[in-house]
Amino acid sequence: MALTFRQLHPHFAAEVSAVDLRQVHNEATLAEIRAGMDEYAVLVFRGQPLSDDEHLAFARRLDGRLHSKTGSSVLYKNRLGNEALSDISNVDEHGGLLKPDDRRRMYSLGNRLWHTDASFQDPAGRYSMLSAKIVPPVSADTEFADMRAAYDALPAEIKARVEDLRVHHSIAHSRQILGFEFSSHEQEALKGAIHPLVRTIPRSRRRSLYLAAHAARIIDWPVPEGRLLLRDLMEHATQPEFVYRHAWQVGDLVIWDNRATMHRARPFDDGTYRRELRRVTTLDVDQPSAVTSPS
């Protein structure tokens, strides 16, 4: 099946022509989607009424192994009963809206900081696939920033400065920015991971700034100096020219490449409106090829 991609932003993000992802099993179409990911980094599929099992199965077909340590499992039990299925909602186990001071809500508020999924783990997250089940009647959007375009736009001297730097990513760091407190047991379980600041994405060969609210310090640098550079880069990379804003419809499946983008949830009145999405994220380990090899 030949898919077409309608670009949504001058640098990246595309809406994909009508397709039922539950029916996509053939390698040629999966390869077209991977090639679309290499080019656009964010793909929007409308009208995908995926069950949880179909969602998990499609993620495996597209990109291999699933991530089951994307964060909250150390803190509380997953309402959905499967750590590979992240509960991106403001709902408790009885279906009620989370109270303002509920620890699950406080923790989820961290998604409103610019980040990339599971960068505090090794392996980190590669593709995240977020499926919209219930969306509020008011805007409750997600923004994405193109970290390849942001890298390309850096002045040559900054590119040289950041070339070989490595960064410690920690979810304790991003949550502490918001005043969220972890117990010593939780801190122990969430030590973080080290990743290069500049990555080359294997198939597309594009270079990308690998940043996130989780980025806590630059290895071998004095902490304040590293944080200042990270802040400057975050400011640069999240300028409006690099940002696409997605307005959700029920049935949307949005896939993003965590190596090539950052994202954040935008605020809405979550004490009034229900918002329920589910995310599956793949592990950033060896990846299927985007092109079908001649048989």
Ligand code: OGA
């Ligand atoms: C996520 C995430 C943002 C949102 O699912 O990883 O950060 O708008 N979501 O819910």
Ligand code: MN
């Ligand atoms: Mn996220």
